[in-house]
Amino acid sequence: MKNTWLLLLIALLQSTTIIAQQPDTFRLTLEQVVQIAQSDAPDVQLAKTRLSNFYWQYQSFKADYKPLIAFNAFLPNLNRSIQSITQPNGSIIFRRQAFMNNNVGFSVRQDIGLTGGSVAIYSGLNRLDIFGTAGFSNETSYLSSPISIELTQPVLGYNALKWNKQIEPLRYQEAKRAYSEDMEVAGYNAVQLFFDILIAQLNVEATLQEKSNADTLYGISTGRFDVGRIAETELLQIELSVANAENSIAQSTLNLQSSMEQLRNFLGIQKAARFEMIPPTELPDFVVDPDKALQFALQNRSIIIALDRRLREAERDVAQAKGTTGPQISVNAAFGLQQTSTTFSDAYQNPLDREQLTIGLDIPIADFGKAKARREIAKSNLALEQLNVSQERVNFEQNILLKVKQFDLVRSQVQRALRAYEVSRKRQEMTRNRYYIGKIGITDLNIAVQEQEAARRNYIGSLRSFWESYYDLRQSTLYDFANDRSLVTLPDGY
Numbered sequence: 001m002k003n004t005w006l007l008l009l010i011a012l013l014q015s016t017t018i019i020a021q022q023p024d025t026f027r028l029t030l031e032q033v034v035q036i037a038q039s040d041a042p043d044v045q046l047a048k049t050r051l052s053n054f055y056w057q058y059q060s061f062k063a064d065y066k067p068l069i070a071f072n073a074f075l076p077n078l079n080r081s082i083q084s085i086t087q088p089n090g091s092i093i094f095r096r097q098a099f100m101n102n103n104v105g106f107s108v109r110q111d112i113g114l115t116g117g118s119v120a121i122y123s124g125l126n127r128l129d130i131f132g133t134a135g136f137s138n139e140t141s142y143l144s145s146p147i148s149i150e151l152t153q154p155v156l157g158y159n160a161l162k163w164n165k166q167i168e169p170l171r172y173q174e175a176k177r178a179y180s181e182d183m184e185v186a187g188y189n190a191v192q193l194f195f196d197i198l199i200a201q202l203n204v205e206a207t208l209q210e211k212s213n214a215d216t217l218y219g220i221s222t223g224r225f226d227v228g229r230i231a232e233t234e235l236l237q238i239e240l241s242v243a244n245a246e247n248s249i250a251q252s253t254l255n256l257q258s259s260m261e262q263l264r265n266f267l268g269i270q271k272a273a274r275f276e277m278i279p280p281t282e283l284p285d286f287v288v289d290p291d292k293a294l295q296f297a298l299q300n301r302s303i304i305i306a307l308d309r310r311l312r313e314a315e316r317d318v319a320q321a322k323g324t325t326g327p328q329i330s331v332n333a334a335f336g337l338q339q340t341s342t343t344f345s346d347a348y349q350n351p352l353d354r355e356q357l358t359i360g361l362d363i364p365i366a367d368f369g370k371a372k373a374r375r376e377i378a379k380s381n382l383a384l385e386q387l388n389v390s391q392e393r394v395n396f397e398q399n400i401l402l403k404v405k406q407f408d409l410v411r412s413q414v415q416r417a418l419r420a421y422e423v424s425r426k427r428q429e430m431t432r433n434r435y436y437i438g439k440i441g442i443t444d445l446n447i448a449v450q451e452q453e454a455a456r457r458n459y460i461g462s463l464r465s466f467w468e469s470y471y472d473l474r475q476s477t478l479y480d481f482a483n484d485r486s487l488v489t490l491p492d493g494y
Contacts, residue, residue, distance in 0.1 A: 025274040030194050030467060033263075033277075037190035038183050042268045047182035048491055054175035055494055061168040064161065067110040072124070077101040080131075098131035105145070116159030122148040122336075125347070141340060142347035148336030148354065155331060158323025163316040170309040177302035177478070180488045184475035191471045193263040195464040198277040200256035202460060206453065207252045211245035213432070217445075218242050220436065234442050241446075279460075280467060283414060284482040290404045293477050297400045300478035300488050304396075307389045314378075314385040321378035325371030328362035403473055410465045417455070417462040424448075424455035 028036075038044060080098045087093060105124025112118060126143040218238050225235045260275055298304055337351035364371065431448035434440045474480055478487045 024272075025276055027276045027278060028194075029278045030191065030280040033194045034187045034190045034471070036267055037186045040268065041186055041190075041266060043186045043189070043266070044183065045268075047179050047186070050182075051175055051179045051491070051494060054172055058168060058172040061164060064111060064164070065113055067108050070107050070109070071105075072107065073104045075102050075104065077103070100129045100131075102127045102129075111161055112153075113159075113161040113165050115153060116157065116161055117151065117153035119152075120150045122150070139342075141342050142344055143340045144338065144347040144351070145354075146337050146339075146348060146351055148334060148338075150334040151332070153331045153333075155329035156323070156326060157328055157330075158320045160320075163312070163319065167309060167312050167316065170305055170312065174302045174305040174309060176490055176494065177300060177305060177488065179490060179494075180300070180478050181302055181475065183489065184471070184478065184487060188468070188471045188475050189266065190263075191467055193259070193266055194277055195460075195467070196259040197256065197263060197275055198279060199460055199464070200252060200259045201277055202279075202456075203252040204249070204256050206456065207245060207248040210449075211242070211249055213449075214238065214242040214245045217435075217442075221442075224438075229438070237442055279463070281463065283411065283466060284470075286481050288404050288407060288473065288481050290401050293404050293473070293479070293481075294397055294400050296477040296479040296486075297396070300486065301396075301476070303392075307393055310385055311389055314382040318375070318378040318382050321375045325364075325367075325374055327364070328360075330358075330360040332356070332358040332360070400476055403469070403476055407466075407469045407473055410462065410469045413462045414459075414466050417459040421452075421455040421459040424452040428452040 078100045080096075082094050082096050084092050085095045103124065103126045105122060107120060107122045107124075109118060109120040122145065124145045126145075128141050128143070130139040132138045218241075221230060221235050221238045224230045225232065260273075263275060264273055334354070334356040336354040338354045339347050339349065339351040341347040341349070428448040428451070431440065431445050435442065435445045470482075474487060479485075480487055
């Protein structure tokens with residue numbers, strides 16, 4: 001029922017049809033705002049798009065290790081032209097040629113990740129038709145290749161397939177965890193916007209109450225001034241309080257409208273809407289174990305995979321520098337069967353062997369230290385990256401433990417701020433009643449009102465700090481300690 005209500009609310013908020021002139025007002029809890037933000041906000045759509053991009057990059061990488069099956073054909077390849085022909089005695093004469101070459105074949109190519117080489121299997125048929133000219137008759141011949149196997153293998157070189165197989169899966173795992181982090185970032189941003197509206201909403205209520213109290217005081221003080229019980233300066237001070245209250249109402253109302261508009265844009269709502277936030281005064285009762293928080297962070301966060309990926313990439317760069325600057329040896333070997341004939345059937349009778357073997361050498365003799373410099377640069381970058389990764393990991397762990405301590409502190413601050421607010425409110429009521437009966441002056445009342453307002457703002461601020469700290473801890477560990485569940489999540493299909 002809860003999820004059904006949420007889906008209906010999202011659909012209503014994002015409807016482009018405006019039914020009434022006045023915008024709808026929605027009473028929302030903090031949890032509901034976070035759920036809406038994580039369901040279909042523009043930031044979430046961007047996160048899904050980024051994940052989709054990495055998903056297809058990963059699928060492309062996996063395809064590199066699968067065979068490529070291809071059909072090749074030239075149908076037809078017709079040539080009628082005058083060509084220069086070299087004669088046996090070395091002279092060159094021009095002859096008219098007319099022929100058509102048709103070629104079809106199937107090939108299967110497979111890269112070898114372990115060695116960095118490739119193997120290909122080919123089967124094809126070639127037909128050559130020579131058209132008779134100047135009294136010559138037409139001729140037709142066939143060249144068959146029932147099967148041909150070719151191997152290309154670099155030796156002592158850089159194996160990109162090997163390193164990609166180590167790095168690309170890490171990159172995709174990093175992207176999947178980053179998606180969960182993006183979801184929690186959206187939730188954290190929703191918390192901030194929720195409290196922007198809540199604080200503005202409470203400020204409007206406070207200023208309206210302040211205006212009502214100021215009007216009451218002004219009416220009482222006017223009667224007292226008429227009978228000479230208070231001085232004109234005190235009456236003017238109260239009149240100034242009425243004017244200030246009116247200005248505060250206008251400013252707080254403007255702040256509330258601006259905060260609502262920011263949340264509406266963040267949620268991607270396309271119609272006018274007003275929000276009434278329900279204060280999250282009930283705090284979840286749980287204790288965060290620092291060791292468990294660190295364990296969940298190390299287990300769930302993308303930065304841990306990113307650190308490992310960066311080390312692998314630095315090691316890859318060293319291997320690439322070594323593999324591309326030293327002696328290069330390549331082996332190309334081929335074995336197959338071939339036959340030619342003037343008829344199609346005879347072209348596949350008694351095929352003949354076809355063998356090829358080529359060993360290529362490329363040995364640098366003198367490069368004046370360029371190759372060595374490239375290798376040393378790669379090694380230096382690896383050593384630097386190892387230091388950076390080690391330090392970043394330490395900083396990450398310390399940051400998680402620090403956030404746990406901060407969370408414990410802000411929880412206790414909320415309780416103290418609530419008690420201070422209750423005391424200041426009671427004191428303000430007592431002071432106001434004493435002013436009504438003429439026991440104290442306006443200065444004492446103003447001090448009590450200011451103390452209550454300061455205590456109220458401090459309480460709401462500490463409440464905001466608690467929930468922001470809580471959702472920041474969720475984002476940092478990808479774990480919901482209040483409900484004891486993992487926050488690692490993925491859309492369907494990933």
